Amino acid sequence: MKSKTCTIDEDMIKFSSILDDKTSNGFIVLERNDKLPYAVLLKKRQKVDHVFNFCIFCVTLGLWSIAWIYITQVSSKAKKILIAIDEDGNAFEENCYMG
Numbered sequence: 001m002k003s004k005t006c007t008i009d010e011d012m013i014k015f016s017s018i019l020d021d022k023t024s025n026g027f028i029v030l031e032r033n034d035k036l037p038y039a040v041l042l043k044k045r046q047k048v049d050h051v052f053n054f055c056i057f058c059v060t061l062g063l064w065s066i067a068w069i070y071i072t073q074v075s076s077k078a079k080k081i082l083i084a085i086d087e088d089g090n091a092f093e094e095n096c097y098m099g
Contacts, residue, residue: 011089012037018083018091037082040096045078
């Protein structure tokens, strides 16, 4: 019985450390359940400074366009993820649908 309690405590420590890591990277906890353990996290959309990017685009003679497109289409989007610990104590992360 004691070994099961130790593994549950270790799982919760692992879960909490993953959550601390994600929140330090800018995610916000939307929902958290410590009994199952799982959490839904959200990273808000970042604004892109198009004037600044256009200046860099002009200075680099158009080479910055690849990075500018990536920043606009991928990096600046809002992200929602689910982090959970399964029955075996393994942590996993999945992307949630943003409807």
